[in-house]
Amino acid sequence: MPFDLPFLAESFAALLRGIPLTLQLAALSVIAGGFLAFALAFMRISGKWWLDAPAQFYIFVFRGTPLLVQIYIIYYGLSQFPMLRHSLLWPFLREAYWCAVLALAFNTAAYSAEIIRGGLLSVPAGQIEAARACGMSGHLLFRRIVMPLALRQMLPGYSNEIILMVKSTALASTITLLEITGIAAKLISVSYRTVEVFVCAGAIYLAINFLVARLFAWLEYTVSPETRRPEEHHA
Amino acid sequence: MPDATATPAVALSGIRKSYGPLEVLHGVSLEAREGEVISILGSSGSGKSTLLRCINMLEVPNGGSVAIQGEAIALDQTPGRTPRPRDNAQVNRLRAKAAMVFQSFNLWSHLTILENLIEAPVHVQKRNRKDCLAEAVALLDRVGIADKRNSYPAHLSGGQQQRAAIARALAMRPSIMLFDEPTSALDPELVGEVLKVMRDLAAEGRTMLIVTHEMAFARDVSTRTIFLHKGRIEEEGPPSEVFSNPRSERFSQFISRENT
Ligand SMILES: Nc1ncnc2c1ncn2[C@@H]1O[C@H](COP(=O)(O)OP(=O)(O)OP(=O)(O)O)[C@@H](O)[C@H]1O
């Protein structure tokens, strides 16, 4: 196959214009999904079956079905409910953009909830007990002891989830959104040069996720000075 | 010397504690006067830890009452329901008065030793951070690990971690110290350094309740020894008396077993 540099450069430039939308979809869904994930994780560890059961069911459904199916159901399915069509949310829900954000957020919430739950459960009981014995409880105990310890366990798994989310935004192209993959599909439909275009698109995803991975590596390093060798943190 | 007429530092009366159908404390009463050092002995499973943990409500007794320096802890002990304190703020306040040292140290692994020490004084007791830091450094100096103040717990030996944990307890300026087998998780050569710190604390007249298997320590340091057996106090008295003249058959068996 001849290596057509001008075409590659042209495609690359076109694809770069999809980055903002890709990042928006990923960021919005990770943030919204993060809040939902925390709620689900707390329901899971509440010890009350009537909170645990719905959270378990939610996670079962959203982990057990393909994201593409979820996107289609939200995009094509919600309009079937007259109640929704007449609600205040309709201006949002009829937009492919918000449907994609919603589906991605619902999906990542299910996975993140389990990551958060795992982090919370990993906190050594003895350290919580010591905090209680010092008069800490509720919010203070959570903020000062439980969360910092849980976060250290959560970060590696959570960085994985965010990288998956960046890649999952590609599915938004199936409901007309022109993020990186959407633009790629459009370029291919006129040029028929599938490989070149997708190589460019792949390179862009790779670059974004390289940065995400670096960011989390740095976060992990910053939040857990206790895992470094003793010399390093002495002033 | 302990004053028999003053308000007791800790007053336990008729403490009962069950886990499901299993009752592990069958009505234990015990008073620790100000300045007393009480060693609590007993074989494994006799309820020593449970009794100690009922003092600061890490375990909530199903029956009986607990008072710290004359202040009774309000408990909801409705039969058939899990017992719980009525007022969590009261429990938190009293917990800072009765500081606990654990067998497994339980230092907070994400905080430096110095941060471990000032955590509760600053965030629970709302004391001035700078004062707390100065006091914490002095306490670390006292237990002999001032040079470790900026290290994280994982980088300390067991003995150093336990001394840090004792300093953390002292940092809350408690009037009572509760120790649950503070040397049982330590290598034999590290036991001495922790016991020395505890001896010093006892010598300065702190009220201490110590669950321990260190018979020599209990004998030398405590003002009173309690022997628990199957959730009941089986023997009680000054160590000079109970060790040489045990009234209970079980306690004399226990002593001879522990001393071999
Ligand atoms: N959380 C719990 N749930 C159920 N049973 C418990 C619990 N904690 C303690 N027990 C039981 O209560 C009894 C007394 O336990 P406790 O820990 O007070 O004994 P101990 O005298 O401290 O023993 P050791 O010397 O081994 O520490 C034991 O039979 C133990 O199995």
Ligand SMILES: [Mg+2]
């Ligand atoms: Mg015990």
